[in-house]
Each structure stands twice: as C-alpha cells, then as structure tokens.
Amino acid sequence: MKMTFTGAFAAALMLSAAQPSLAVERGGTLVYGRYADSLFLDPVLNDANVDIWVLSNLYDTLLLPTDDGQGVQPGLATKWAVSADGKTVTLQLRPGAKFSNGRAITPDDVVWSLERAANPKEGIWNFLISSIDKVVADGADGVKIMLKHPDPAILQALTVFNTAVMPKAEFEAEPGTTDEAKAREFAKAPIGSGPFVLKDWVHGQSMTLVRNPYYWAEGSDGKPLPYLDSVVFKVVPDDATRILQLQSGGLDGAEFIPYARVQELKKMSGINMELYPSTRVEFVTLNVRDEVNGKPNPLANPEVRQALNYATNKQAIIQIVTHGVGSPMSSFMSSATPLHAGKGELFPYDLAKAKALMAKAGYAKGFSVPLLVLAGNQDELSIGTLLQQMWGQVGVKLELQQVDNATRTDAYRKGAFSMRLSAWTDDIADPSEITSYFAYSPTIQALHSGWKNDTVDKLFVESQSQTDAAKRKEEYAKIQEIFNATGPTVPLYQTPYPVALRKDVHGFVQIPLGNNIFRAAWVSKKASN
Amino acid sequence: MHLLLYVLRRIIQLIPTLLFIALVVFLLVHLLPGDPASAMLGDRALTADVNRINHDLGLDRPLPVQFLLFLRNLAHGDLGRSIQLHESVLSLIAQRLPVTMLLTAMSALIAVALALPLAFLAALRRDREADILIRGTFQVGLSMPVFYIGLLLLTFFGAYLRWFPVGGYGDTFAGHLYHLFLPALTLALSLSAVLMRNLRQAILQVIGAEYVDFARAKGLPARLVLFRHVLRNALISTVTLFGLQIGTLLGGAVVTETVFAIPGAGRLMIESIYGRDYPVVQGTTLCLAVVVSLTFLLTDLAQVALDPRLSR
Numbered sequence: 001m002k003m004t005f006t007g008a009f010a011a012a013l014m015l016s017a018a019q020p021s022l023a024v025e026r027g028g029t030l031v032y033g034r035y036a037d038s039l040f041l042d043p044v045l046n047d048a049n050v051d052i053w054v055l056s057n058l059y060d061t062l063l064l065p066t067d068d069g070q071g072v073q074p075g076l077a078t079k080w081a082v083s084a085d086g087k088t089v090t091l092q093l094r095p096g097a098k099f100s101n102g103r104a105i106t107p108d109d110v111v112w113s114l115e116r117a118a119n120p121k122e123g124i125w126n127f128l129i130s131s132i133d134k135v136v137a138d139g140a141d142g143v144k145i146m147l148k149h150p151d152p153a154i155l156q157a158l159t160v161f162n163t164a165v166m167p168k169a170e171f172e173a174e175p176g177t178t179d180e181a182k183a184r185e186f187a188k189a190p191i192g193s194g195p196f197v198l199k200d201w202v203h204g205q206s207m208t209l210v211r212n213p214y215y216w217a218e219g220s221d222g223k224p225l226p227y228l229d230s231v232v233f234k235v236v237p238d239d240a241t242r243i244l245q246l247q248s249g250g251l252d253g254a255e256f257i258p259y260a261r262v263q264e265l266k267k268m269s270g271i272n273m274e275l276y277p278s279t280r281v282e283f284v285t286l287n288v289r290d291e292v293n294g295k296p297n298p299l300a301n302p303e304v305r306q307a308l309n310y311a312t313n314k315q316a317i318i319q320i321v322t323h324g325v326g327s328p329m330s331s332f333m334s335s336a337t338p339l340h341a342g343k344g345e346l347f348p349y350d351l352a353k354a355k356a357l358m359a360k361a362g363y364a365k366g367f368s369v370p371l372l373v374l375a376g377n378q379d380e381l382s383i384g385t386l387l388q389q390m391w392g393q394v395g396v397k398l399e400l401q402q403v404d405n406a407t408r409t410d411a412y413r414k415g416a417f418s419m420r421l422s423a424w425t426d427d428i429a430d431p432s433e434i435t436s437y438f439a440y441s442p443t444i445q446a447l448h449s450g451w452k453n454d455t456v457d458k459l460f461v462e463s464q465s466q467t468d469a470a471k472r473k474e475e476y477a478k479i480q481e482i483f484n485a486t487g488p489t490v491p492l493y494q495t496p497y498p499v500a501l502r503k504d505v506h507g508f509v510q511i512p513l514g515n516n517i518f519r520a521a522w523v524s525k526k527a528s529n
Numbered sequence: 530m531h532l533l534l535y536v537l538r539r540i541i542q543l544i545p546t547l548l549f550i551a552l553v554v555f556l557l558v559h560l561l562p563g564d565p566a567s568a569m570l571g572d573r574a575l576t577a578d579v580n581r582i583n584h585d586l587g588l589d590r591p592l593p594v595q596f597l598l599f600l601r602n603l604a605h606g607d608l609g610r611s612i613q614l615h616e617s618v619l620s621l622i623a624q625r626l627p628v629t630m631l632l633t634a635m636s637a638l639i640a641v642a643l644a645l646p647l648a649f650l651a652a653l654r655r656d657r658e659a660d661i662l663i664r665g666t667f668q669v670g671l672s673m674p675v676f677y678i679g680l681l682l683l684t685f686f687g688a689y690l691r692w693f694p695v696g697g698y699g700d701t702f703a704g705h706l707y708h709l710f711l712p713a714l715t716l717a718l719s720l721s722a723v724l725m726r727n728l729r730q731a732i733l734q735v736i737g738a739e740y741v742d743f744a745r746a747k748g749l750p751a752r753l754v755l756f757r758h759v760l761r762n763a764l765i766s767t768v769t770l771f772g773l774q775i776g777t778l779l780g781g782a783v784v785t786e787t788v789f790a791i792p793g794a795g796r797l798m799i800e801s802i803y804g805r806d807y808p809v810v811q812g813t814t815l816c817l818a819v820v821v822s823l824t825f826l827l828t829d830l831a832q833v834a835l836d837p838r839l840s841r
Contacts, residue, residue, distance in 0.1 A: 036800075039613050047570050124570055124578045184615045203614060203624065204792035204800075205698055236696060236790040240680055245695045245790075248688040406563030406805045409572055413579070422572065437573060444575065 024221055028523045029230045030505060032516070033242045033254040037204050037235045041190050042183040043164035044116055044123045052161050052427065053514045054233070057209060059164030059192035062091055062110065063155060069279065069429050069512030070338050072155050076105065076165055076193065076216075086150025086467040091158075092142045098214040099167050100197045107137035112168040114145065122179065125162035127436075128428055129154070131465075149465040152472055153430040156338075160428050161515075167191050195226040195519035207233040209518075217519065227507070227522035243500070246271065252505050252523060255516070257498040259322040259379070265500050272503055275325065275496035276510040279334040279426040279434075282326070284308075284371070284387070284419055284490040285412075289450035292418050298367045299418065302486050307357035309347035309490050311394045312387065316349075318493045321382045326493035331480045332438055334494045336512040339431045341477040346484055346491050351393055358394050366395020372411065372420040375402040380421045383492065412448050422447070422489075425514050431476050435460055439483045449488035456482050532833070539826050547818060551603065554814045555596050558807050564588060565612045568805040586612060588807075599811065608815075609808030613801070618812035621797060626816055628698065629793035631705060632785070633778050635713035637771070640721040647721075648728035649755075655733065664729075667722035675781050679715040679788040686711060696790035712789040716781045720774055727770050731763035738762075765835050772828025776821045 040046045043059050056064075064075040077091040097105045116122055118132040131151035138144040147154065157163060166186075174185040190198055195217070196209035209231045217225040234251060236242040242254040243261060247268070257265060257273070265273040286299045286308075298304050318326045329335075331342035358364055373384045381402070388398040403411075411417040426434055436443045440460040441452040459475045466472040484491075497510045508521040566582035567574055583589055587598070602609060608618035647667075651660040670678065687695035699708040735741060736759055744754045783795030794813050801809035833839050 040615055121581075124573075124575070127575075187615075202792065203616070203621075204796060205790075234697065234790070235792070237796070238676075238696075238788045238790065241683060241696045241788055241790055244683055244688045245697075248691060248695050250695050250697070403562075404803060405571075406568040406803065407561070409567045409574070410563035412572060413567060413574065413576070444573070 024219060024227050024507070024522050025524050026221075026223070026227050026522065027229050028525070029232055030228050030252045030508075030518065030521055030523055031232045031234060031250070032518075033236045033245055033251040034233050035235075035237055035239070035242070035256045038207065038233075040184075041187040041198065042123075043161050043166065044125065045180060045183050046161075047124055049425070049514060053510075053516050055161045055164065056194060056515050057196045057231070057518050058190050058194045058198060059161070059166065060097075060194045061159050061161070061164050063158045065156075065159040065429050065511055065513060065515070067509050067511055067517070068277070069336060069426075071429065072159050075159070076110075077158075080155065082155070086152075086465075087147045089145040089147070089154055089158075090138060090142060091145070094216055095141065097193060097216050099170075099191050099193050100212045100214060101167070101170065101191050102214055103167065103170075105165060105167075105193060107139075107141065107143050109168050110143045110165050111135045111137055113165045114143075114163060116166075116179070117162045117164075123162065125160070125427075128160055128433065129157045129163060150467045151464070152466055152469070153428065153432050156428050156430045165193060196231060199230070204235055206235065209233075215519075219520065226519045228518065231518050231521075246500055246502065249502075251502075253499060253501040253508065255497070255499050255510075257500050259325045259495070259498065262323060262325050262498050270503050272501045272505070274499045274501060274510075276499060277336050277512050278495065278497045278510075278514070279336045279512045280423060280497070281329060281332070281334050281494045282383075282421070282423050282492045283329075283332070284492065285417075285422045285447045285449055286488045286490065287415065287418050287449050288488045289415065293416055297418065298361075298363055299369070299488075301361045301363075303357045303361035304363060305486075305488070305490075306347070307354040307361065307363075307394055308391060308396065309354075310350045310357065311354035311391055311396075312347070312490055312492070313349040313390055314345060314492060316390075317383060317386050320386060321379055322493060322495055325498065326495040329491040329494050332483050332487060332489060332491060333431055333434045333480070334426070334512075336494075337426055337431050337434060338429055339473055339476040341473075341480045342484060354394050363395070366397065368397040368399060369418050370399045370401045372408045372417055373400050373402050374408065374421070375404055383421060415445070415448050415450060417448075427513060429513065432460075432464060435463075435476070435479060438489070439479055439487065446488055451488040453482055453486070532830075535833075536826070536830070539829070543819075543822050543826075546822065547815065550818045551600070551811065551815060552596070554811050555599060556592075558802075558805070558810045559592060559595070561802075561805065563805050565805045565807060568803070569613065603815075608812035611801070611806055611809045613804045613806045613809070618808045621809060622794065622812055622816050625792060625794040625797045626813075626820075628705075628791060629779065629782050629786070629795055630820070632709050632713055632716070632782055632791065632793060633775065635706070635709050636716035636720065636778055636782075637775065639713055639717035640724060641771075643717065643721040644724035644728060648725045648732060649760075651725065651729045652732035652736065660729075663725070667718075667725055670718040671722040675715060675719065675784050676788050678718055679712065679785055682711050682715055683789070696788070698791050708789075709791070712785045712791060715789075716778055716785055719781070720778060723774060724767055724771060728763060728767045731766050732759055735759050735763045761835055765832055768828055768831050768835065772825055772831075775824040779817055779821065 036050050038051045038054060039048055040051055043055055061075050062077040063072040066073050076094050076097055078094050079092040081090045099105060114135045118126055118129045120126050131147045131149055132145055133148045134146040136144050170191050171182060171186050174182040176182045176185060195212055195215045197212045199210045200208040211226050211229055215224055219225045219227055236245060239258045245251045246254045262273055265271050286305055288300050289297055290300045291297055314328050328345035330344055330346060331340055333340050371384055373380045384400045391398050408420060412420060438447055439456050441457055456479050459479050463472050463475040499510055504524045506522050509517045564583055566579040570578055610617055611621055647663050651663045654660045683695055686693045693711045694708050697708050699705045741758050744758050783799055786793040786796040798813045
C-alpha cells in the first residue's frame with residue numbers, strides 16, 4: 001500500500017500555524033453580514049453558494065481543505081491511506097469524535113453519509129464522488145472506500161461539503177417518507193459535528209449559530225475550538241447598507257464588498273479590508289456552433305474568437321470594473337486552482353493583431369452580435385459597455401441584452417445564446433470540476449458553447465483516473481494550452497473575495513473555494529476602533 | 530343595513546377579480562423563460578438533474594392541469610410549498626406579510642401626519658414663503674428615487690447620528706416600530722408629497738366655494754368653517770388618491786425592504802421571481818391583491834362616510 005499517513009501532530013501543527021500570533025480571547029459573538037440568506041442546509045441536496053459557503057461550520061467532513069484551498073488536512077479522519085492500485089481509500093476515524101447531540105460518530109454514520117452523497121438520484125453534487133463504488137466499515141473506528149477506478153481527486157472530494165458526515169439514526173427518525181422530506185425536517189435543526197450548531201433561524205433576517213461543545217479541534221490555547229460563543233449571520237442584501245452597518249458597529253464583518261468601495265474601506269480606521277485569494281474567474285462565453293437560433297454564427301470561426309480576445313483590453317476592464325482589485329488570467333482556471341498552468345496574460349491587448357485576424361477570417365467589416373447581461377448587475381453592465389466600445393474598434397457591434405438570471409440560464413442551457421458574461425468558482429481543490437464544465441464536452445458541451453476538442457476529451461478522461469501526479473500535471477497543462485488557445489471564452493479577470501472586518505475580528509478566513517471558516521475566529525474585547 | 534349590503538356586494542365582487550388575478554399571475558410566471566430547477570441549479574445544471582427536479586415538482590404536466598390543481602388546492606386554502614425555501618407558502622406569507630403591512634401602515638400614517646397640516650399651511654399661505662418652501666421641499670422628495678432617499682436617511686440618522694438602527698427589523702414589537710421608522714419615513718416622503726399637493730389644491734378650490742363664504746357670512750367661527758366645511762369636502766379626492774397610492778406604497782416597499790434589510794413580503798416576492806419559485810410568487814401576489822382590494826374597499830367606505838350620497 002502507498003501510505004499517506006498524517007497524524008495528530010501534523011494536525012496540531014497546521015492548526016497552530018493558522019492562528020494569529022496574538023493571544024486569543026474566548027467568548028463573545030461575531031455578527032457577519034451576508035448578501036443573501038441560506039436556503040436549505042442539507043449537505044447533499046443543497047444547490048447554492050449561500051448554503052455551501054456556511055455548511056462547513058455546521059457539518060464536518062472526513063478531511064478538511066487547507067486554508068490556501070490547495071491541500072487536505074485531518075478532519076473527522078485522522079489518518080488515511082490510498083492503496084497502491086489507487087482503488088481503495090482507508091480512513092481512520094478520530095477517536096472520541098461526537099455529533100453535536102453528544103452521540104459518538106460511528107463508521108455506520110460515515111458509510112451511510114457517503115453512500116447517500118454518492119447516490120446519483122440525490123442532489124446535484126454526486127458527480128464529485130462518482131468514482132465511489134462502495135463504502136464499508138473497517139473495524140470499530142475506520143471506513144474503507146472502494147472505487148470503481150483510481151480517482152486522483154478522491155481525497156480532495158472528501159473535503160467537499162456534500163461528503164459531510166451526518167447522524168444516520170437521527171436523520172432517519174425524522175418524519176416523512178422520502179429522503180427529501182426527512183432532509184427538510186432535519187435541516188431545520190441540523191445535527192452535525194462542525195464547530196457550531198444552528199440555534200435559531202429567522203428566514204430572510206438572521207441565523208444564529210452557537211458553539212458545539214463536542215467539537216474535536218483544539219485552539220492555540222489548548223482548549224477546544226471554537227473560540228466564539230456564537231456567530232450571527234444577518235441578511236443585508238444591499239451593499240451600501242451592509243457597509244453602513246459595519247461602520248456603525250451593527251456588524252463585525254461584511255461579505256461581497258463592491259470593488260468600487262474597497263479602496264475607501266482600506267483607508268478607514270477600525271476596518272480591515274481583506275482580499276482573500278479565490279478561484280473566482282470572470283469571462284465571456286461564446287457560442288461556437290455554426291448556427292445560432294437559425295442564423296450563421298461568425299463566432300464559430302476560431303480566428304474571430306482570437307480577434308475578440310486580442311481586442312479586449314483586460315487591464316482597462318480590471319481598472320474600471322474591479323477598481324484594480326482583479327488581475328489578468330493566465331489560464332481559463334484561476335491561479336489558485338491546483339494544477340493551474342500558464343504564464344502571463346492570455347491574449348494581451350493588441351488591436352492591430354485583432355483587426356488582422358478579423359480580416360483574415362473574412363469579417364473585415366465586422367458583424368452584429370448580442371451579449372446577455374444580468375439585469376441590475378452593475379459589474380456586468382460596465383463590462384458589457386466597455387466591450388461594446390473595445391469590440392467596436394474591430395467592427396463588432398455588440399448589442400447588450402439585459403435579462404434576469406433564470407432567463408439567461410434558460411437560453412444558455414438550450415444553446416440559444418451568442419454570448420454571455422459568466423463567472424465561476426471551484427467547489428473542490430482540484431482542476432477536474434472546472435475542466436469538466438469548461439472543456440470536457442460530454443458534461444455540458446463545454447459551457448453550452450458547442451465547443452469540442454477530441455484531444456481535450458481524451459486527456460480529461462485519462463486524467464480522471466491518473467494516479468501518477470506528474471503525468472496528471474502534464475495532462476492538465478496540455479488541456480489548458482489547447483483550451484486557452486482555441487476555446488469558447490474571452491477570459492477577463494480573476495478576483496479575490498472582498499470581505500471587510502472590524503479590526504477586533506481575528507482568525508476568520510474565506511478559503512479560495514468560498515467557504516467561510518469561523519472555527520478559529522475570535523473577537524478581541526479591547527476594540528481598537 | 531344599506532351600508533352592510535354595499536360591503537357584502539363589494540366582497541362578492543372581489544372573488545372573480547381574485548380568480549382573474551390568479552389566472553394572470555399563473556400564466557405570467559409560467560410563461561417567463563426559465564424554470565425553478567434551472568433557476569435553483571444555475572449555470573452548472575445538468576439536463577438530467579433539471580428534468581428530474583421539474584418532474585418531481587409536477588412541472589412537466591400540461592399547463593391547464595397545473596392551473597386546475599392550483600385552483601383545487603387554493604379552494605382548500607393550500608397555496609403550496611416554496612420550491613426554494615421548502616416551507617409552506619401560507620406560513621411564509623404569515624411570517625412576511627405582517628412585516629410589509631406594518632411598514633405600509635406606518636408609512637401611510639407618517640405620510641398623512643406630514644401632509645395634512647402642511648397642506649393646510651401651504652393653502653392658507655398661498656404663494657407666500659411658507660407655501661413655496663413646503664412645495665419646494667416636497668418636490669425634491671418626490672423627484673428622488675426611493676432607494677436613494679433611504680440611503681441618505683440611513684447614512685445620516687443611522688450611521689452618523691446613530692438615532693436609529695441601520696436596517697434590520699428588531700425582535701420585539703417596540704423594536705419593530707423603532708427599526709421601521711426610517712424605512713417608513715422613506716416611503717412616506719414621496720406619498721406625503723403627492724397627498725400634500727392634491728390636498729392643497731382641493732382646499733384652495735373648496736375655500737373659494739360659495740357655501741364656504743355662506744358659512745363664514747353666517748358667523749361660524751373660522752376653525753369650524755375650516756374643519757367642517759373645507760377639510761371634509763377637500764378630503765374626498767385626497768382619500769381616493771390615498772387609497773390608490775397604497776398599491777404604489779406596497780410596490781415601494783419591495784425596494785425599501787431591500788435597502789433596509791427588512792424581511793418582508795416584497796423581498797420574498799422579488800427573490801421568488803428571480804428563483805422562479807412559482808407557488809410563492811402566486812401566493813404573495815394573491816395576498817397582496819387581497820390587501821390592495823380591501824384597501825380600495827376601505828377607501829370607498831371612507832368616502833361614503835365623508836359624503837353619504839356616494840353609497841346610493
């Protein structure tokens with residue numbers, strides 16, 4: 001067996017490394033302003049970031065993502081090993097780990113949770129662990145995961161929210177005849193083993209989490225985490241109001257600070273304007289089918305797509321739309337995504353080259369094309385207006401069509417769009433998820449663009465069961481090289497997560513996958529306002 | 530007895546109106562591009578997942594069948610379950626509608642409290658400094674968008690002076706009133722401007738009427754003339770306008786609830802439209818339609834009280 005043991009010592013080391021050097025203060029409440037409320041706190045059946053990004057505070061997974069979002073660290077499992085053939089994962093459960101109701105976590109709970117998560121009829125995240133064939137208990141304190149094929153991303157998958165360990169008996173005791181009905185009841189007062197427990201939830205207004213007295217991890221002071229007594233999520237949809245509440249002391253932290261306000265908040269005393277590295281990328285998706293809605297489609301021509309890429313002044317967009325907060329992309333995936341490959345800005349602005357490519361493609365006089373923009377979204381509207389001006393230089397008349405999200409998604413899924421603005425954030429610390437959606441055609445025809453490259457499809461399939469890390473890296477480098485050169489997108493920029501915290505808040509982190517981690521957060525009582 | 534029959538007739542008239550609204554809303558939400566599953570699952574949705582969820586929700590059935598089912602459930606007082614929030618629509622409305630109603634009622638009260646005395650003052654001091662100042666100030670209030678007034682009030686009275694909370698709803702009834710004051714004032718400013726202008730104009734018209742001159746000539750005290758003869762007659766058109774404006778006020782509550790982070794029915798409706806949460810959109814629209822219709826009924830009753838000839 002190829003063993004990858006990580007002991008409690010390493011765990012303690014990682015945790016303490018994540019701590020600030022200040023002496024922590026225990027107790028108190030942290031009030032965090034969110035732009036929208038959660039919808040459904042079931043790890044398997046949820047489908048939105050508003051749930052995903054807070055689930056890890058309530059439910060624990062076997063492994064945890066590291067704060068840089070690139071690796072894994074111990075969670076409910078303290079040791080793990082992948083067999084030499086890559087088809088069996090053995091995990092040892094943390095001794096004494098309990099659910100928030102005080103009951104010990106058993107291998108049966110883990111088996112049931114993972115099988116529920118892997119069930120193709122349950123939710124939409126099962127594809128992340130589609131390699132799982134069977135999960136069995138391995139003695140009194142371990143589990144064995146048997147895979148259909150070697151899965152190089154299986155350890156990363158065991159950090160993802162949908163693989164959270166839930167209490168089988170308590171879940172099944174809920175009223176209802178279907179899994180969904182039970183999940184609905186269970187999610188009202190979830191029992192997990194994360195650092196916090198849901199105490200109170202007034203939909204659309206606030207959610208109160210209190211510390212889980214049975215949480216296993218230790219803080220830098222040698223006592224159990226979390227440091228805080230409670231975390232309150234307040235729903236404040238309006239950006240300006242969220243910032244006002246932060247300034248007036250009603251909030252200790254606020255997410256999704258508009259880029260236009262970042263510089264202002266950086267200069268404000270009493271506020272720490274944090275820009276957490278993220279996997280978020282912003283881009284234009286181009287439909288590359290020969291015909292769109294029954295009309296010939298100039299975007300089917302790779303030279304036209306390249307011309308649009310060269311005609312896009314990304315630096316200008318970054319300055320105007322993100323106020324300098326964003327940075328140019330060197331691949332379709334963010335630089336925070338593992339196995340990202342690419343040096344330097346993709347398609348640096350070159351108007352002469354763009355014009356030459358348009359002429360070569362037979363479109364010297366340009367053409368008209370519609371771009372779907374999210375109505376009411378200032379960033380998208382600004383990007384659209386800038387692209388209108390920039391692409392006008394090569395004769396492309398861009399018609400901005402403002403629609404709501406559901407309308408846009410509908411046109412997108414049907415392939416009945418010419419261009420749309422899009423954003424993406426990874427859910428797993430592995431390049432497979434983004435690549436399957438962007439480049440591997442069988443998933444969603446490469447962002448519903450109709451783009452297909454046989455080499456990319458073949459490389460992706462190989463990479464999905466590639467156990468040789470160096471070879472997998474090469475495969476991903478090649479996929480990115482092909483997609484970046486000929487793919488159906490115009491990459492615009494990558495951005496961090498802008499979060500503003502009061503100066504007395506410490507230890508909070510939003511990892512590149514978006515998860516808000518409060519387990520080591522604390523508030524100093526001697527506020528330095 | 531006459532009045533009771535009038536009220537009964539009006540309530541019976543409400544039923545076909547509401548059925549018509551139910552049909553229109555049903556058709557509108559179902560004809561919007563997109564569906565709940567796509568809206569929920571977003572851009573990454575796989576076709577198989579979208580179809581599975583839409584099938585589970587019964588959305589793959591023919592529209593007339595879905596509408597009949599909706600009507601059947603409605604007749605049993607069941608508005609269905611929210612697709613996004615996994616809760617019964619009735620209980621969601623029971624949580625959210627009172628918030629919006631309280632906000633609207635407070636706005637209406639503040640608007641009347643502002644408009645009545647100022648309209649009088651402006652009319653009695655016609656074209657003098659007080660009149661010009663009042664009309665000018667309200668003109669500014671009327672021409673500014675609601676969300677902008679809201680942000681100004683929040684910044685000044687909330688964040689700067691700290692007299693009022695910066696958004697939110699509070700936990701107790703007193704807390705609700707305290708939290709809702711600024712948003713209610715925001716909504717009230719534009720309404721009171723409309724009411725004030727209308728009432729001022731009406732007072733000016735009535736004040737020059739022959740019966741007012743006659744009342745004065747009769748030697749009635751000025752105050753009595755003003756309240757019994759001028760105000761009562763001037764109010765008739767303003768009450769009509771006020772009733773009509775309640776619908777606008779509810780519309781304004783949608784924006785105000787977002788700016789002030791208030792968990793009301795307006796925000797619920799907007800979020801449900803974006804999420805194509807058909808049962809919630811239908812349920813909230815119907816309930817708001819009932820509220821607006823009842824307001825119209827109350828308005829008509831108020832008019833009858835002011836001018837009994839109208840009930841005939």
